[in-house]
Amino acid sequence: MKKYKGYLLDLDGTMYAGTRIIEGAKEFIDYLHEGNLPYLFVTNNASKTPDEVAKKLTDMGFYCTADNVVTSAMATAMYIADEQPGADVCCIGGKGIRTALSEAGLNIVEGEKADYVVIGLDTAITYDKYATAALAIRNGAKFISTNPDRTLPSERGLLPGNGALTSVLTVATDVEPTFIGKPAVHIMNKAVEMINLPKEDLVMIGDLYMTDILSGINSGIDTLHVQTGVSTYDAVMAEEVPPTYSVKNLNEVIEMYKEGGL
Template sequence: MTYKGYLIDLDGTIYRGSEPIPAGKRFVEELQRCNLPFLFVTNNTTRSPETVQERLAKMFDIHVAAETIYTASLATIDYMKDAGRGNKVYAIGEAGLIDLLLAAGFVWDEEAPDYVVVGLDNDVTYEKFAIATLAIQKGAMFIGTNPDKNIPTERGLMPGAGALIAFMETATQTKPIFIGKPEAVIMEKAVQRIGLSKEEVLMVGDNYETDIRSGINNGIDSLLVLSGFTPKEAVPSLPVAPTFVIDSLDEWEFDR
């Protein structure tokens, strides 16, 4: 079938760390040429959409509007607004999460917040965990931005947001509400943002556990590109096959 819109992962799909994936740039440019709507759906909460937009332009010569970038931070805010529990929040995270929460009208509260949001924080401290733990014990809703246990870096696999969230889950004996891929929240919100039905969009990514699972688990067709996390040798033994598997985004035919 011909898809009317695309939900696309970034790292490992459009670029790899600080290394360009030329096929990723060509893929985006072909979408723009065909006037096909697309949304970059990323679990990264450390950068704002504007920061991601600038990075794409400066490092990879990919020029898109900030509105095409949907982070787990934005999905978290959308979820909190729907939940309607109040506007007080405490968060463990970086500027790409905290600045957006405050800009969306939430008020910082360390004593009795309505929500505790935990994302990746490279400067996390025991005291931050302590404040969050006490707030959850008092009844704050516990939200985890995304379940990624590790993030790939030049140093190797480093602790991800999921590792910090697991710490909090142990400390509070409370299960979080997860927002990011492969959870339903971010995918439902992304489909709403792009203005199409699930049947009309394709989820494109390199990581079976997050990108492809987000499609499989939520009734959205998926395209696994073997340019990043999931290796080719793993494909035959995947528990549920992606809708499509390709070695490079250059192989994709938009009018299939």
């Protein structure tokens, strides 16, 4: 297996499952950290800030700072700021997306007149929030969703994810959103910008084919599937475009690198 100069990593199903650290995950991050190999955690979670994501990982024993994190909220803010600096944004979502929009110099507005409507996971969603956003879209606002994830893993089971919330606005307005998170290229563009390496020197590592692996494929980045989460080996290898590699867990990668003298 090729040794890459930079690593883009999924979280849920790759680093941890709920409160459980996945076998090989911490060892692999230790290996990258000790080898001074740059890595970013790439997450569709738009509800948390990079500091909050980093704290969770640090509390679990991973080497991580906010500089190691790219969220769909950050990518969403970059996408809008690049397209229309200083835009007015009607926002549904929590601290993560609101902080990212503000830090990008965008104006969060509460009314039905806006340049953009952005929706991220909002566990306090209300009819009034939906109504305001729907009217803003009908008034001409561009419709952006941080990610298409239909479900959200939790200790209780699979809960409605941001994709499910987004679908309400799609049905209510007959307008399809632009999705920013995996498997779209927008979040990967942000990750490539942050890690500052050519795509051919990067690998995207994750467990779920439809988000993690496709995000790499769609972006022209090699992919490494880990058999520790949702997508099975047989399933991913049966896809029209399979991942570049598939391993049982990340300990296998460490062993392959060591055997190759890398």
